[in-house]
Amino acid sequence: MSIDKYYITTPIYYVNDVPHIGHSYTTIVADTLARYFRIKLGKENVFFLTGTDEHGDKVAQSAEAKNLSPQEFCDEISAEYKEAWSLLNISNDYFIRTTDKDHEKRVKEIFTKLKNAKTPKGNDVIYQDEYEGLYCTGCEKFLTERDLEDGMCPDHQKEPEIVKEKNWFFRLSDYIKDLEAKILSGEFEILPESRKNETLGLIKQGVGDFSISRESVKWGIELPFDSEQKSYVWVDALSNYITALGYPDDLDNFNKWWPADLHLMAQDILKFHAFYWPAILMALGLELPKREFIHGFFTIDGKKMSKSVGNVISPAELVTRYGTDATRYLLLAQFSFGLESDIKVELFDEKYNADLANGLGNLVARVSNLIEKNFSGKTELKEINIKTNISENIEKYKFNEALKEINKLVAESNQLIDKEKVWELVKSEEKKAYDVLSELASNLLFIAKHLKPFMPETADKIEKIFKAGKIEKPKEALFQRI
RNA sequence: CGCGGGGUAGAGCAGUUGGCAGCUCGGCAGGCCCAUAACCUGCAGGUCGCCGGUUCGAGUCCGGCCCCCGCAACCA
Secondary structure (H helix, E strand, O other): OOOOOEEEEEEEEEOOOOOOHHHHHHHHHHHHHHHHHHHHHOHHHEEEEEEEEOOOHHHHHHHHHOOOOHHHHHHHHHHHHHHHHHHOOOOOOEEEEOOOHHHHHHHHHHHHHHHHOEOOOOOEOEEEEEEEEEEEOOOOEEEOHHHOEOOEOOOOOOOOEEEEEEEEEEOHHHOHHHHHHHHHHOOOEEEOHHHHHHHHHHHHHOOOOEEOEEOOOOOOOEEOOEEEEEEOOHHHHHOHHHHOOOOOOOHHHHHHHOOOOEEEEEHHHHHHHHHHHHHHHHHHOOOOOOEEEEEOOEEEOOEEOOOOOOOOOOHHHHHHHHOHHHHHHHHHHOOOOOOOEEEOHHHHHHHHHHHHHHHHHHHHHHHHHHHHHHHOOOOOOOOOOOOOOHHHHHHOOOHHHHHHHHHHHHHHHHHHHHHHOHHHHHHHOHHHHHHHHHHHHHHHHHHHHHHOOOOHHHHHHHHHHHHOOOOOOOOOOOOOOO
């Protein structure tokens, strides 16, 4: 398979929550892949999208609680995401917000298309039906069984009423067989394998139609053909992946990037991306994304992450303690991407010191110092090519394995210094010392090259040090020990 | 019988298509002194949750059992 462009997305994050380590993880992975493919395919052939999902009841309520209009509230939280991504040096090409006027306009056009579309079986894609649910007049919204305590609304201490409201539904059932076939054939890839199996299992259990509008929701996009109804999350949020490209009015740009090469997400939204989204695309007559990769949730010190427990880690905390590049490194190096993982907070310090301060940072200091002191900062750089599986591992989403290989290169350079006793060699055999140091500097450039997608600033620093006319030991350690 | 993940050295984790069990930290003993008290070498430590099966050979495949955890609820 030859790839000539790469379109990668993160989910759009719901503004009801501020950015935490989970959002950061997904976004750092996306950024690393985007940077990797920019090097491989050229900057102009990669499009990396992230953004925020801003409609819905919960947002309206949170806004009210803070005495803000929904839009003001969204502006505030959305800005927090942008700031977090800037702290983490995220290189997204675009940041979409579902309250963008462009997006809202395009979503309406998509609704119109869906309204006019027929399923392969000749049925209307969307139809009106009654949604029956438990409605709390206090909350002014539908509750689920799980929301209730002893059959009562926990906030208003009264029993919800059974209320029916008319909603528009999407006829997913007419697409599910087709979808199953595409998943089985690999035309639509769901990774890892276990998530694909989970998806196929869900299909076996039966997947019903889903509702795409709400009468009771006020903060949302109005349906173009029914002014009583607002869009309910799915069509609005999922379609960000194509409205961001200009669909349906800027088809030139859209066709350049679509279909997406990779949608990244965590397990919570698997169902929507495995069923709803592809079905919507089929109804619009568009190609499905090539691949979706679903990763697991984090627990923190064995406990699930939750606001009420108060163990939520923010990206800013990590960046303050470790710096941008080290935060990126620690998140990617410590976990097998895809699996559910437990974050052990003390291990961040341990890994930071072992790999970055004692490992890479110290090596850069050793080599640059030896060159500066003994050869007036002069050396002979060679383009070297060590055979590694770093690229293969990145393309297989094995970021921890790729970084492990880089660490091995660091260790080998440290071993070489000791084996050759370079600090003695510079006194006894100047020529040989020069050659060994040239090799070491070249190794570091090789390491920097492969580190670029993971730690862009560090890679630049290393290149700057060793490509300088006069190599000098950096005044400030690359990674200060903690 | 809701869905899913996991149980591998003291701790935390890797283990691609089955082929002599690896990594990091920690422990112990050396070396080195160029470097961020960093680096290098060696040693100790594992019945790979339990039972059974397939195989010349299983942590790895199959079946059963035990234990832990996540999702389904603010949340990637």
